[in-house]
Amino acid sequence: MQLDHRLFEAHQYALINPLQIDRRIAKLWPCEPIVPKELLGQKHLLPYLIRLEEIEPDARLAALDETVHYARDHDRIPFSALLKCNADSQRVRNHLARMMVRKFDGEKMLFRYYDPRVWNALKWILLSSQLDALLGPINAWTATVDKGARWQSYENSGCNKDGMHLTSDQLYAISSLASVNRVIDRLHREGGSIEGAGLSRRVFDEMEKAGECGLTDPDDKEAYAFASVFQSPEVHNTPRYQEALRIACLEPGAFRSAVSDPSDEEVDEPSLEQTEQGAWQHG
Known part of the structure; x- marks a missing residue:
């Protein structure tokens, strides 16, 4: 698993999954869990939003090296996603939390779009306008592809007027x-x-x-x-x-x-x- 420092430094936020990466590693970063109001008792299932710009450059690179080293040793992906976004962290966190809860088969469910494999499939399941609505204030979403071999970015075009309504065919594909x-x-x-x-x-x-x-x-x-x-x-x-x-x-x-x-x-x-x-x- 390689993560180029220049690619990493181009992003303002990152998502880390505490089910994949030890919480000790997550706590190297200024971060907090993204918790929808419907899932207040399930913080252990949910990713952390890392505020990359709140840590000094040298400390940031040291934390990055330790995170990548841990991920490589345990055959994990260091970050679920890297985010380019100029919005404040509260707005980003609130939007991501709101998108995490969707109704499926009449029941509210945790929508794990932040998982890289789910995200990469959503790129062929959803329309561009739906992906843009999913991103909201986020300008670009960078995640791993090819079993973590490389990173790929999706740019938000801003065409999100139709929202995130999912058709029955899309729900079936996602399920x-x-x-x-x-x-x-x-x-x-x-x-x-x-x-x-x-x-x-x-x-x-x-x-x-x-x-x-x-x-x-x-x-x-x-x-x-x-x-x-x-x-x-x-x-x-x-x-x-x-x-x-x-x-x-x-x-x-x-x-x-x-x-x-x-x-x-x-x-x-x-x-x-x-x-x-x-x-x-x-x-």
């Missing part, structure tokens, strides 16, 4: 991100070098094709998408996969076991990343 990210994690574990900004969309599209083929079980859809991306979409035309599809349409949940070797099955407890896959989370 699918936990499954999408599980497939991507499996691709990485299996040694796949497949990456790129469009990977989450490609996986989502393949899961949709799985549904069109008659698969209804989430695990079956994930296994279908994994095979499409890891091998080829054409693999589903082979006799083995055709038979697996036939069985799974009659017995939901049978597809992955029908196409996997016993050694492919997961046996380990889920890691922290595996439990923080999606965009929605109960408060």
Whole structure:
């Protein structure tokens, strides 16, 4: 994980996730948690807003080096996002907190848009005007892509007149991100070098094709998408996969076991990343 000092110094704020980075590291910085009023009792789940300009340059670089070193040692991303914004910290914090609570299936949920994997998927799920509304007073949002290999910025165009109303299709895509990210994690574990900004969309599209083929079980859809991306979409035309599809349409949940070797099955407890896959989370 590399974070160029010049890139870092171009930002006024940063977000750090205390579920990913030890609170001792977070406290190196002038920061406070972003807490929506609906989630006052859930501070431990929520990111901190770091006020980068409130720390002297030498101390800032020392804190940066320690944060990056910790992240590298623990295979973490040092910051969830870097923010370019001239607004005062109270305005930024209030806006980010307000955006964190959205209604989904009639229930108010924590919207984890600040997670880099969720954010990168939102760039193909949402319209530019919706992304701009999500950013509000923030001029640019910089987050990691390609499994943390590099940083990429999104510039706010200011075209946010339509607000953040989400369509049913967008809500469905966002709610699918936990499954999408599980497939991507499996691709990485299996040694796949497949990456790129469009990977989450490609996986989502393949899961949709799985549904069109008659698969209804989430695990079956994930296994279908994994095979499409890891091998080829054409693999589903082979006799083995055709038979697996036939069985799974009659017995939901049978597809992955029908196409996997016993050694492919997961046996380990889920890691922290595996439990923080999606965009929605109960408060």
